[in-house]
Amino acid sequence: MIDLLQSLIDGLGRGSIYALLALGIAVIFGVMHMVNFAHGELITVTAYIAFGVVVTTGWGWWAAAPLIFLGAVGTSVVIEFVAFRWVRGASDFTMLLTSFAVHFLVQAIFVMTMGASVRSFPRPEWADRIWSVGELNIQIVDVAVIGTTALTLAATVFLLQRTMFGISLRAAAEDFDAARLMGVKSNKVIRQAFILAGALAGIAAIFYLMRTGQARPTTGLSPLLKGILAAIIGGLGNMQGAVYGGLLLGVSEVLLRSWLPEDLVGITDGAVFALIALFFIFRPQGLLYVRSAERV
């Protein structure tokens, strides 16, 4: 029982990061109908920002965190402006290829400028601290990430439900042309979607980088894949589903890791993928299904 609770907390800590990334991927999928394989670059770019700030300036994490956040938002806007704006309205396949291109391009730029090797930076000293409640050992960083994610999600729900920005975004995700007929500007609503996705990724990046303390050209790949997977589990384009998908993915990873025999822990990711394949055999529409994600 205690073990299960422990896994649940660890899993939600991981899952929170996946959920924030998946939500951003769902938001972008909603308005552009594109799985954004460049979303992980927000983490790669901000990993080097973290490295720069923490190691070279020595300002520490209190300065790094807001810069990571702003870096993610800025990078998201720039990627939309220099890449996706030009292929909008092209086939879904063209857009997908464009997102791959951005992914590899950013990676190549970092290989050329920073080299392929890992750049490590110190993690905040409180990140590893453990808070013991009875038999539970809770990592402070898990508490921080779960709490921050809950606040972020609450703010996002408010934004989506209560503001004209949110209503426009949801309308555009349901029927882009109908939203334009109402006066929603395509450039604006898409830019806003990338700002929101960037902000969510920025918050995820802060905690992801606090945990890993590393920057390399492929840093964003693993969280990207988890984010996409979570978004797919949630029913692509379904924002609520993406959040549940992320949390579910995090918890299943931790549970699998604790159940698998010691020498099989290495196959956790493979096992997770296999479970997901199985899940889709029984529920091909994903966790929550929205018909409107399929634009007609």
Added chain:
Amino acid sequence: MLEISGLTTRYGAISALRRVSLTVGANEVVGLIGPNGAGKTTLLNTVAGLLRPAEGEVRLEERAVTGDSPDRMLRAGLALVPERRRLFAQMTVVENLRIGGVTASAEERSERLDEVVELFPVLKEKWGTAAGYLSGGEAQQLAIARALMSSPRIVLMDEPSLGLAPVLVDFVFDLIGRLRAEGRTMLIVEQNATRLLEVADRAYVLRTGEIAVDGMASDLLQREDLFDTFVGSARDEDSKPSEPDTR
């Protein structure tokens, strides 16, 4: 108010509209009729900016607006109630209305919400219901109300009675009559030619992408030949094969 001249729209190599010219004067209700596939929706969608014309010109209140995007057309004062309504099914009634007024300020928006609710009291009762759960009649009212939220100078409607039960068809035409009495400028597409001609001032008959006939609605109503040759549907009101209501 609206002047369309020599408008041609193509889907790939096929011209769905060929040099169509049409005008709608201020406070005028103009009908557009024609058989299935004549290009009625193509015409409205082109004017509203969803499709780009290959040739021709669209002028709205003397301003050239040819090829402008839908959001610019809306800001210029033209609203379209699209074919099959295209409500935001997962959003509530009030959210659908608010998005209809997205270009207005917050105060204007709430004023218009009050006005629109006065015109469509049933929407008030369904305020928090997702639009996808509305009945056909309610959904059509919402679609029209949503378009009115922008305070358009001209409203284009694409088959507002499509898929509705006969009693609701009556209701929709009553509603059009009321909007007409308010002095609204409208261009309305309908399969239900007789009913449309009864509420319109003038009408155009579109056939395979070209204007075949036009004239005063009252004159066109007398033209038996028109109903056989051009419109393709008999004069009785429920001749249109009723398409299942997908909402």
